[in-house]
Amino acid sequence: MPQSLTKIKKDFTEGLSQISRFWGFPKGMGAIFAVLYLSPTPLSLDEIVAETGLTKGAISTEIRALARMGLVHRSTKLGDRKDYYAAETDFYAAIKSILKERQNSEFDRAVKSVKAALTAMDENWVDNDEWKFTYKRVQALQEFFEAIDSLAKAVIKLESLGFSNVTKILGVLK
Amino acid sequence: MPQSLTKIKKDFTEGLSQISRFWGFPKGMGAIFAVLYLSPTPLSLDEIVAETGLTKGAISTEIRALARMGLVHRSTKLGDRKDYYAAETDFYAAIKSILKERQNSEFDRAVKSVKAALTAMDENWVDNDEWKFTYKRVQALQEFFEAIDSLAKAVIKLESLGFSNVTKILGVLK
DNA sequence: TATTACGTTTAGTAATTACTAAACATACAA
């Protein structure tokens, strides 16, 4: 008694929804991606409504976020005014795209505020132990962020982040 | 007119709070870590209450999460029944610890559900195009997750993930 | 110009999450 494709798709979609939530995105976002990812052809907004049960409004805003991250692509058909959406299937490309997006994010602003704390201290140095201690700690964190940042930038620069590169990294880490 | 240390600490704490939120943790968690990180000595619960303005209850639960991730350490003093908390200052160690924690998480369960979808399809194969298409897609995602997972595992295995290793990785990616 | 077929925005609601205040548990001290 074979499990129906419908059931499998549903389970898969639920799985991605949870993964989405885990990363702090709405679970609906994961569901939208899953539906597109399992569709052989690009889907229109209304088709996504039908598949996910979400409303047009929600999908409209969330799919824009997905597009900004490079996880879905919007296309049109000649003589059809609907938009059609397809999932990005090259996940390595998606990672690059997400990392790029990250650069202008709230996160980066916060990271910069650590850097700012450091320069603020530089500019009006007070020579006591507490001051020195604080400085060192802030500096250490800043350096850590910088390391992470150069990693991210290195990944962005790769033309392709395929399995070969991942394998290389694994090799070095041995 | 030098910026006071208090002001700098406050800014720093706010920065970490935002970073914490960005990663889907409560902002209070970032604040707690920041306060501990900038303290030369371990702090008691009540001292953290004083510094952050949060209540004991909140701190109690959130600091447990931080400890589970290896971002703070609990200690005691002889003849003093308070607990004292200090921030982990080796961020690379913290990353390892967080990755380990992740292994048993909700995330991992979700990832496994993708693998499960795959085996479910294996076990009662239907030989038509839609089925094949779906199988391929699910399989591709599963392989991607596996690549990520081996990376994570490789990092966990390193005795130390210092700057040298990061530099090595950067070298390979050139 | 009016109508239709779409996507977007908006205002409000539901659901979730972070947090508080206070009761509780525990261990030590008197």
Place this chain on the structure above:
DNA sequence: TTGTATGTTTAGTAATTACTAAACGTAATA
């Protein structure tokens, strides 16, 4: 044993976030 100093749990509230329903804008078509 009672009281006191601690950390934890719980029940409820505040704040945030995800989502809906419906109004809106716009461009193509009649």
